[in-house]
Amino acid sequence: MSGWTLWNLPFFDSGHADLAREVAAWRVQNHEEPSAEALADVCRDIALSLGKAGILETVVPQRDANGGWHLDVRALCVAREAIAYESAMADSVLAMQGLGTAAIWLHGTPAQQERYLDRARRGEAIAALAVTEPDSGSDVANITTRAERSGSGYILNGAKAFISNGNFADHYIVLARTGEAPGARGLSAFIVDTGTPGLAAGAPMEMMAAHPLSGLTFENCRIPMENLIGEPGQGFKVAMATFDIFRTSVGAAALGMARRAFDETMSRVTQRQLFGSPMAQLAGVQARLADMKVDLDTAALMVYRAAWAKDMIGGRCTQEASMAKLVATEAASRVIDSAVQIFGGLGVTRGSLVEQLYREVRATRIYEGASEVQKLVIARTLLSEQR
Numbered sequence: 001m002s003g004w005t006l007w008n009l010p011f012f013d014s015g016h017a018d019l020a021r022e023v024a025a026w027r028v029q030n031h032e033e034p035s036a037e038a039l040a041d042v043c044r045d046i047a048l049s050l051g052k053a054g055i056l057e058t059v060v061p062q063r064d065a066n067g068g069w070h071l072d073v074r075a076l077c078v079a080r081e082a083i084a085y086e087s088a089m090a091d092s093v094l095a096m097q098g099l100g101t102a103a104i105w106l107h108g109t110p111a112q113q114e115r116y117l118d119r120a121r122r123g124e125a126i127a128a129l130a131v132t133e134p135d136s137g138s139d140v141a142n143i144t145t146r147a148e149r150s151g152s153g154y155i156l157n158g159a160k161a162f163i164s165n166g167n168f169a170d171h172y173i174v175l176a177r178t179g180e181a182p183g184a185r186g187l188s189a190f191i192v193d194t195g196t197p198g199l200a201a202g203a204p205m206e207m208m209a210a211h212p213l214s215g216l217t218f219e220n221c222r223i224p225m226e227n228l229i230g231e232p233g234q235g236f237k238v239a240m241a242t243f244d245i246f247r248t249s250v251g252a253a254a255l256g257m258a259r260r261a262f263d264e265t266m267s268r269v270t271q272r273q274l275f276g277s278p279m280a281q282l283a284g285v286q287a288r289l290a291d292m293k294v295d296l297d298t299a300a301l302m303v304y305r306a307a308w309a310k311d312m313i314g315g316r317c318t319q320e321a322s323m324a325k326l327v328a329t330e331a332a333s334r335v336i337d338s339a340v341q342i343f344g345g346l347g348v349t350r351g352s353l354v355e356q357l358y359r360e361v362r363a364t365r366i367y368e369g370a371s372e373v374q375k376l377v378i379a380r381t382l383l384s385e386q387r
């Protein structure tokens, strides 16, 4: 580093650098990739460990002195970057505790906040967010899971797909159609507790990298009125407020994985001898290293600009969050692809770190809005600013 570090940038205060150091000291117990069946236990253990270390406070805030809930998005990104550097699976556990509670701390009632947040922050209860359906992923406004008014609550019917923590969460934030208006304005958000009669989780899915995913079905699930989050018809807004915070942090997680691949690469190019000298001497390798470094710094600047904007300017910051996720996840994928290339045969050997990172980073360009969806969001915000 040429005399200054990321922490000298005006996006941060001294607390962020301290947090980065503390989080970087956290270690996952076992680096082996668990089978899909074993993931539930592994993720529960990780959640408890992250809770004990206080790291879950970066995704499930404490109530502040004024009775409000404020999440520092820079701290969230710093934590996700450092945890993803250590373990992509641990990053998923960290992120889901936030994604599966944000609707509650942003829009929930005091009773809901009292009931769900402390245990999630300690890692004792596992949270999940269920938006995607077999026939609607990118097009969130098109979901068909229905919640119909019945007596003093709702009856929920439908199916969700690709739900992180799907088969072992203690509660799910579920987006369902309640029909106040067509499309996005006719959705509501609910808390569905595990054990609710009619709720069933599918078998754990086999993914290209270990990630705890399964589908969910709801068959005449009775949801009490007190489990509605916010107003009926506000579910899309509730979900988008969550994504507005967490989208930027997907970029931070991808950046953490890319930094790990880059550090591995730097040590490889100085040790590996090629054509009689360390491969770092080859011009082609140096050009690749330069490209990787530019990608890393570009990703970091976009992520921390968006996080700073959310913290210091406030409001929606949708465009900045989408740009951060788009740029950082695409850049991280290029960096890790370059790492694989520089490692040669070892890079494509099952079990090598860069091979694992190559598989792990891939999904970041798909979940919480694929790259193409981020471009759509960026263009829409640009055009709406022109009106």
Ligand SMILES: Cc1cc2nc3c(=O)[nH]c(=O)nc-3n(C[C@H](O)[C@H](O)[C@H](O)COP(=O)(O)OP(=O)(O)OC[C@H]3O[C@@H](n4cnc5c(N)ncnc54)[C@H](O)[C@@H]3O)c2cc1C
Binding pocket: 129, 130, 131, 132, 136, 137, 138, 139, 161, 162, 163, 164, 165, 211, 213, 363, 366, 367, 368, 369, 370, 371, 372, 373, 376
């Ligand atoms: C590891 C992982 C974890 C996940 N966790 C969760 C979770 O916890 N909760 C949850 O609700 N969902 C979760 N998802 C689901 C995820 O959000 C969806 O997969 C994602 O939104 C894309 O939806 P889809 O898979 O249905 O793809 P589709 O919507 O069918 O889109 C397919 C592809 O089409 C392209 N595309 C989409 N829109 C456009 C457009 N407007 N213009 C051009 N091209 C476009 C993109 O390349 C996209 O990848 C997870 C997915 C993965 C892979």
